[in-house]
Amino acid sequence: MTTADLAVTLPAPRPGRAARRWARVTAVRQRALGVDLLAIGLLVVIVLVALAAPVLAPHSPILRSGEAFLPPWSPGHLLGTDALGYDILSRLLYGMRSSLVAAAVVIASGVLVGGLVGLLAGALPGWVDSLLMRTTDLFLALPGLVIAMAVAAALGASFTSALIGVAVVWWPLYARLVRGEVRAWAVRPHLEAARLAGTPWGLRVTRHLLPGVRSTVVVAASLDVGGLVVALSGLSFIGLSSPAPAPELGAMAAQGMAYLLQAWWVPIFPGLAVLLVALVANLAGDGVRDLMRGR
Template identity: 55%
Template sequence: MTATAEVTTGPESRPDRVGHERVGRLRPRLPFGGRTADLAVLALVAAVTLVALLAPVLAPYDPVQPVGRLHVPVGDPQHPLGTDGIGRDLLSRTLLGLRTSWLTALVVVAIGLVVGGLVGLAAGAAGGFVDALLMRTTDLFLALPSTLVAVAVAAALGPGLLNTVIAISIVWWPFYARIVRGEVRSLVSRPHVEAARMAGVGPVRLVRRHLLPGVVPSAVITASLDVGNVVLVMASLSFLGLGQPAPAPELGADTARSLPELLAHWWIPAIPGIAVLVLSLVANLGGDAVRNLLSGRR
């Protein structure tokens, strides 16, 4: 008789922690896999983005004006998600709140990626004193409790969407600076970069032709995985009253204002909270899909 040895490989390590205060990110796994699943998830992300862009057109009613009876339950033909205690249509408010959360998250991630990417690229490419100065500054920001700093900045600047974006962006760029700097430092020692330097390639051309292409994939993957985090931070700040002032529709603020009605009219605080959950879930799935496609995983 011949014995067959079966080798079982352990689960693949998935380091999802990017910087401090981003711990234990749980990523749901789809029941089907492969490139088709990743493309389907990206199509879902594109659909959410399209809904966010067209939210003012898709909203059936004015989100800040009472348009129906008070406390209409979910499933009403005229108000599918019901109305709140003032008579405002919850579907319209949720669509506009989704627009604010989703588009603002994309803007914050883009700002963090550009600012942090430039800092990390300059530090990694220059080395020496420039590298030490930029990285110690980055370490100073990383040492601060980012959520508390964002709350403090938003409170100091006052309620408003622009102030919220500024507050989150201030604490978001250091993560990207660290990641990009590490990628650049690993690239500068590669043979093709050394050969380019010996051939007399200037620093600008060296960065543009040899360093930047190697940094972009990891930076894009990190940014795509971060959108869900920004959505949650945005919801947290608006929940604390540091987002747009009332009566502007915002998911976190709408949940906070309607919490007293949770037991009697559960759908009023629950619907904006579920919308935040859906946005975060879609963003996390989209980040995984981008990572799989760019890294060639199947």
């Protein structure tokens, strides 16, 4: 038997334990990456569908379009109608759009106000830091949901009042987060070198500190979408958002509770819409966090 024949007949060496373990880790990471990308893609689809509600909705969300309590899969009414003959699918599309727009507005205001407070507190240690953080602690010590309800009730039931009520209690979270990140970046060697080189304070903030906290803020904002959808739906559920017949997911579920046994689809579909948006948003937020951390 020649050397060539021996090489052909001998079995290939099995990979070592470390190689097999690394292969399993790689497979798990690939599956996790696929789940993350799928969640982000689903959220993008939901956002696009919600924004296209005026085009996709088969009927007006505030005008009677059929008989009351038509069941799902009825001709012309895929998800049925409610007690007033409103098309539930059309109202769901508009309701998801208002919830996502409201979440985006609250996140933007929280990042703007809380980010500015946290940036100033972290970059200006001393009495400025103490004053801003004690004010932030005061807001954090208050029950957020109760304060949001009180503000919305004091301003009157409307979409704007609900936004203001939630925004008032949401910015301190970003202030604390940004302040911690700024303080962590401020002690790094390149920041100290820039300070010793005479770089102006404003330039150090815009060139070094802001890019350092950007990824953390993006991750926090993406994780907040689901919680904000639930919080805003809760305010509309108890009647502190837009008055009827505005298409609000929480208000639709609350108004349909009286017909739960008679027409289950009236309150169930809005609740499922809130669940779907919040769940996909949370999974997408986790995906954004993992991608930005380079998992």
